[in-house]
Amino acid sequence: MEINEVQKWIKSYYGQRGWTDYGPFIRVGFLMEETGEVARAVRSYEIGRDRPDESTPPPEQLKNDLIEEIGDVLGNIALLADLYGITLEEAFTAHKEKLVKRFNS
DSSP: OOHHHHHHHHHHHHHHHTOOOOOOOHHHHHHHHHHHHHHHHHHHHHTOOOOOOOOOOOOOHHHHHHHHHHHHHHHHHHHHHHTOOHHHHHHHHHHHHHHHHHHHO
16 A cells, blocks of 8 residues: 555544544644554563563564554554645655755765
8 A cells, every 4th residue: 555545544544433533732642642652562572561460472462562553653643744734755755855865965
């Protein structure tokens, strides 16, 4: 699936559930929450949680958890971009151009 198709699908799917009704400040709050969950998933994957009251899931489950959390971040990024009429392709292109200009000159 192309990145702009992903963005359209996210907007449609989230929209059916009323999840696109939130403004940018609330959306950024959701993004920060999901980013924290990515951090927790990375920690669990890399060094574990070191808690006697939790068992360590197998590596496959840890990786699946990380994949899901990264997907949640991407969903929130897509919706935030959409609020401002920005496509993910535009964002990635601008990011690439900035890095090439900054580090390849």
